[in-house]
Amino acid sequence: MNRIAKFSKVSLDEFRAGVCDVRQDLTDDEIRALYDEIRLPRRATKGSAGYDFFAPYAFTIDPGETIKIPTGIRVKMDEMWVLSLYPRSGLGFKFRLQLNNTVGIIDSDYYYSDNEGHIFVKLTNDSNEGKVVSLEKGLGFIQGIFTQYGITIDDDATSTRNGGFGSTNS
Numbered sequence: 001m002n003r004i005a006k007f008s009k010v011s012l013d014e015f016r017a018g019v020c021d022v023r024q025d026l027t028d029d030e031i032r033a034l035y036d037e038i039r040l041p042r043r044a045t046k047g048s049a050g051y052d053f054f055a056p057y058a059f060t061i062d063p064g065e066t067i068k069i070p071t072g073i074r075v076k077m078d079e080m081w082v083l084s085l086y087p088r089s090g091l092g093f094k095f096r097l098q099l100n101n102t103v104g105i106i107d108s109d110y111y112y113s114d115n116e117g118h119i120f121v122k123l124t125n126d127s128n129e130g131k132v133v134s135l136e137k138g139l140g141f142i143q144g145i146f147t148q149y150g151i152t153i154d155d156d157a158t159s160t161r162n163g164g165f166g167s168t169n170s
Helices: 012-022 028-036 087-096 108-112
Strands: 005-009 051-054 058-059 065-069 073-077 083-085 097-100 105-107 120-125 133-135 141-146
Touching: 012 028, 012 065, 051 120, 058 065, 058 073, 058 141, 073 133, 083 087, 087 097, 087 133, 105 108, 120 141
Parallel strands: none
Antiparallel strands: 005 073, 051 141, 058 133, 065 120, 083 105, 083 141, 097 120
């Protein structure tokens, strides 16, 4: 087993900025309490490939609705590895819960971006059966799987990341 990464929390200030962008109803004390209770991703069993990410607060997604969730999590990983994010299988199967970009890709250099590598998730309830997704705070809602990757022999990428989503402008 390769041990190639370590999860940690972003700073309180970064978490506050992410939460305030999507939840204007929370007080500073409530945000601090949410931050203090963030659980780092973990595997449920020794045979699990995916690391479960836990909801930092309760949320509900109506059919056809999309929400953005700041996880409060960042990950430092070895070069030549990537963390791919997917909905937890049961939520996708029962509710057609989907990530807006199908699979979230967290590159190894994202950790060093301006937002501290804060992992955000944008979820859509794509239910065609009228099912509402309601998740309690602390329950697993997405999973991340680490994968090693290769590059082409003639690869000449030398630039470095300086930001979050879409910052590489490729």
